[in-house]
Amino acid sequence: MTKLRTTTLIAAAAMIVAPTLSLAQDGMARAKERLSAYTSKPEFVAPGEPFDIKQCAAGKKMLSIPNNSANPFLKGIIDRMKTVGDKIGLEVVEWENQGQPSQWVQGFDYAVRDGFDVIDLISGISPDTVEPQIKAANEAGIKVMTSHFYDPSFEPNPLLSSSLPIGFNEIGRILANWITVNTDGKGRVALIVSREVPPTIPLVDGFTEELAENCPDCEIAQEINVGVAEWGTKIQPSVQSALQADPDIDVVVPIYDSMSQFVVPALRLTGKLGQVKVATFNGTPFVLDFIQQGAVSMDIGESLDWIAYATVDGHMRDLCGLPVPDKLNVPFYIFDESNATDAGTPAEFDTGYGDAYVSGFAKLWGLE
Structure with missing residues (x-):
């Protein structure tokens, strides 16, 4: 009787452990498969239809405002956007700041005063904190956009012309x-x-x-x-x-x-x-x-230079009335x-x- 009971208990335990092991094994297989997409050299995927970017960008100016110019990641992106801009005839200017909201406001004032076409809020400045300035920029005919900030699941601030989330x-x-x-x-x-x-x-x-x-x-x-x-x-x-x-x-x-x-x-x-x-x-x-x-x-x-190319691409598509990618084209x-x-x-x-x-x-x- 004791032996039978022991056998029954072992069998019952095995029935409990087996599904648990199966769940773990299935999860491991899924994790390996999903991870594999990020272990090979990134491939280029076009974010939209071909277009003449030089025609769109000719004579245009974009002011890029980072949340803080001391951040080497953001400064690196902007420096590379300047280089991309030189190739297509777009003047890219950084509004240097130390992360103070009052300085962001001054950046908007500068853009309006100097006739910029685009303001790029890059990675960190929530549009909600500068809504009056976005309204003023819109009234002056400036398109305000964000890049490398929102997740695709976020609903962008409605005052923005477009957004490039990651x-x-x-x-x-x-x-x-x-x-x-x-x-x-x-x-x-x-x-x-x-x-x-x-x-x-x-x-x-x-x-x-x-x-x-x-x-x-x-x-x-x-x-x-x-x-x-x-x-x-x-x-x-x-x-x-x-x-x-x-x-x-x-x-x-x-x-x-x-x-x-x-x-x-x-x-x-x-x-x-x-x-x-x-x-x-x-x-x-x-x-x-x-x-x-x-x-x-x-x-x-993620490559900063790739981010720079993708950001300029998305913003120029917006500026020229073309469909904007639903996210930043960076792997x-x-x-x-x-x-x-x-x-x-x-x-x-x-x-x-x-x-x-x-x-x-x-x-x-x-x-x-």
């Missing part, structure tokens, strides 16, 4: 699938976010949804929310505390890779450097150097220990992605 939700899903594959489906994660930044929300949503679907045994052990202005003072001690309180954490995800400069010292001081995986997003060169040094595991990169590409040196040593912003976009846009614009 897939922040998609980025979250890539991070989740990478963790699934690289922890054998058992990752215990410390997630570092800045919820004050609007794109953080769809990114984290994509991350948590994909992790739940494909990695049932993964767990977000702790979410660390740090405001952008406090990165330098709060990220390192918060990560140290998290690792000391929970030594089973095996992955740290700073969702924006500039956070990594404060994560790496925390790992070093806790003796976890090289043991705890770090997965992140942006492709900033110093973080790609971290990968080469073994301090960071993975970074989802994501995973850098890890296998290919980080392709970005250069030391790494550079535009190296490692290939140059398919250069000839792609040239043909699309009728330049060759």
Whole structure:
């Protein structure tokens, strides 16, 4: 009787474990398949029909206002947009500022006063904070647009002429699938976010949804929310505390890779450097150097030069009355220990992605 009962219990347990194993195996297979799209050199996909961009851009001026000129990522994009502008006859000017809303307002005043045709709010300035200025620009015949700011799921401010969003939700899903594959489906994660930044929300949503679907045994052990202005003072001690309180954490995800400069010292001081995986997003060169040094595991990169071409393309289509792409035509590409040196040593912003976009846009614009 006892033997029969034991056999029955074992059989019942097996029936419970089998579906769980199947779920995990199915999730792993999905994660690997979805991740594969980001591990090959990016290919150029035309964002719309061919058009004569020189005719559209001739004599036109675009003022690009970043949320802060101290951000090398944004400044790098604008510098490259200037170069693209030179090729097509578009004057691109940066409104340099230190991230003060009053300075953004001054940028709008300058654009109206000097007869610009386009104002580009690039990655960080919410149109909601400058609505009176957008109205004034519209009345002066200036088209106001955003780039690299909204997620495609967001409803753009109705005062905008158009918007070129990027897939922040998609980025979250890539991070989740990478963790699934690289922890054998058992990752215990410390997630570092800045919820004050609007794109953080769809990114984290994509991350948590994909992790739940494909990695049932993964767990977000702790979410660390740090405001952008406090990165330098709060990220390192918060990560140290998290690792000391929970030594089973095996992955740290700073969702924006500039956070990594404060994560790496925390790992070093806790003796976890090289043991705890770090997965992140942006492709900033110093973080790609971290990968080469073994301090960071993975970074989802995007070429600044490609962003510049795609931004100019979308804005010129709007300016000339053509359909505008529903998102910024820039692919994501995973850098890890296998290919980080392709970005250069030391790494550079535009190296490692290939140059398919250069000839792609040239043909699309009728330049060759």
